[in-house]
Amino acid sequence: MADTTGSEIGDSMRAMRFDVESKTLALRTVPVPEAGHGEVLVRVHAAGVCLSDVHIAQGLITPRHILTGEVTLGHEVAGVVARIGEGVTGWTVGDRVVLQPLVWRPDGSRTLGVDYDGGWAEYVVTPASTLVTIPDDLCFEEAAIIPDAVSTPWSAIRTTGHVRAGESVGVWGVGGLGAHAIQLLRVVGAAPIIAVDPLLAARDRALALGADAALDPTATDFAAKLKNVTHGRMLDLALDFAGVPAAQEQALGSLAHGGRTVLVGLSGRPITIQNSVDFSVFKHTIRGHFGQDYADIPELIDLVSWGRLDLSGSISGVLPLEEATDGIRRLDEKIDNPIRLILRP
Structure with a gap:
C-alpha cells in the first residue's frame, strides 16, 4: 500500500533503538511493523525529544513491559496514516494525526516509546484509539509536542492542580x-x-x-x-x-x-x-502528577486552532533521526536552553 508521499512502503525502516540493559541508543534497520487488528501504521513526520527520554537513557524510568530487551523511544509523535489494520473504521490513509502516548488496558496503562515501540523511527504501529486528527494548518513539529510537553502541564494545572x-x-x-x-x-x-x-x-x-x-x-x-x-x-x-x-x-x-x-x-x-x-x-x-487524560489533546489542538495558544516558539531545533543521542545530550545539559527538540525521521 502506498504512503502519502506516493512511494511504496518497504520491508525495512530506520529506528533509534534503546537497549534497556546497557542503556545505549543505536540507529538500526528493522522490519516495518505490521498493523494488527484495531491498529494503524503511521508514517512519522515529527517526534519530540523529551526529558522523559533523558530519564529513560539514564535509567530513572525503566521500560517494564517490553519483550525483547530493546524498545524504540519517542512518545511525542505526529505523522500520517500509512496503513490500516483489520477492524479499524473512521480513518483513511493520508489522515494527519498525533498519537495519544498512553494506552489503557485492564492490567494498567502502557506508554508509547517506553512500554512499546515509539516514534523515533520512520513508522510506528499504534492502536487506532490513540489517534487524534490534526488540522492542515498545524505543522507536524508543533503538533508532535502537544501529547506531552503541552498536555502534561495542562492536565497538571486543571485535573491535578x-x-x-x-x-x-x-x-x-x-x-x-x-x-x-x-x-x-x-x-x-x-x-x-x-x-x-x-x-x-x-x-x-x-x-x-x-x-x-x-x-x-x-x-x-x-x-x-x-x-x-x-x-x-x-x-x-x-x-x-x-x-x-x-x-x-x-x-x-x-x-x-x-x-x-x-x-x-x-x-x-x-x-x-x-x-x-x-x-x-x-x-x-x-x-x-504524570501524563494526561485522553480529552486533553483534542482540547489543546482546539486552543491552538482558535489562536488561544501559540506553539510557534516552542520548537528549539529540528534534528535528523541519527542525531537523537545528541538531542538527549543537548536537552540534559540545557545547551541553548531548549523548550523542545524535534527528530525528523
Whole structure:
C-alpha cells in the first residue's frame, strides 16, 4: 500500500533503538511493523525529544513491559496514516494525526516509546484509539509536542492542580513543560503567575510567555520577593517541573494557607517535608502528577486552532533521526536552553 508521499512502503525502516540493559541508543534497520487488528501504521513526520527520554537513557524510568530487551523511544509523535489494520473504521490513509502516548488496558496503562515501540523511527504501529486528527494548518513539529510537553502541564494545572481563575501560581522550572504551563495558566486565568528558574535566559523567556514575575530561586531575598509579588498571600499552587529536591522544598515553603504543591518533575529521590508542623497547621497538600487524560489533546489542538495558544516558539531545533543521542545530550545539559527538540525521521 502506498504512503502519502506516493512511494511504496518497504520491508525495512530506520529506528533509534534503546537497549534497556546497557542503556545505549543505536540507529538500526528493522522490519516495518505490521498493523494488527484495531491498529494503524503511521508514517512519522515529527517526534519530540523529551526529558522523559533523558530519564529513560539514564535509567530513572525503566521500560517494564517490553519483550525483547530493546524498545524504540519517542512518545511525542505526529505523522500520517500509512496503513490500516483489520477492524479499524473512521480513518483513511493520508489522515494527519498525533498519537495519544498512553494506552489503557485492564492490567494498567502502557506508554508509547517506553512500554512499546515509539516514534523515533520512520513508522510506528499504534492502536487506532490513540489517534487524534490534526488540522492542515498545524505543522507536524508543533503538533508532535502537544501529547506531552503541552498536555502534561495542562492536565497538571486543571485535573491535578484544580487551578481557579485569580489563584496565585508558581512554576518551578521553565523548560519544556514549565514554558507551556505559563501560557496555559494564562488561559485559565491564574494571577499572578510567578516563574522560578536559576537561569536568566529561562526567566526572560518566562516573562515573554506571559509570567507576571520571574524569580531566581538562589537569591537570598527570594521569599521576600515572592511575598511582595503576591501581595503577602504567597502561592495557592506551586507546580514543580524541575524535579530536584531543592525546588520541591522551596515550593512547599512558598504556599499560602491551604496551598497545594503538584510534583511533575521526576527526581527518583525521597520527598522531604522540612517543617511538618507548618505543613499540618497550614493544611498544605502534595500531589504527584504524570501524563494526561485522553480529552486533553483534542482540547489543546482546539486552543491552538482558535489562536488561544501559540506553539510557534516552542520548537528549539529540528534534528535528523541519527542525531537523537545528541538531542538527549543537548536537552540534559540545557545547551541553548531548549523548550523542545524535534527528530525528523
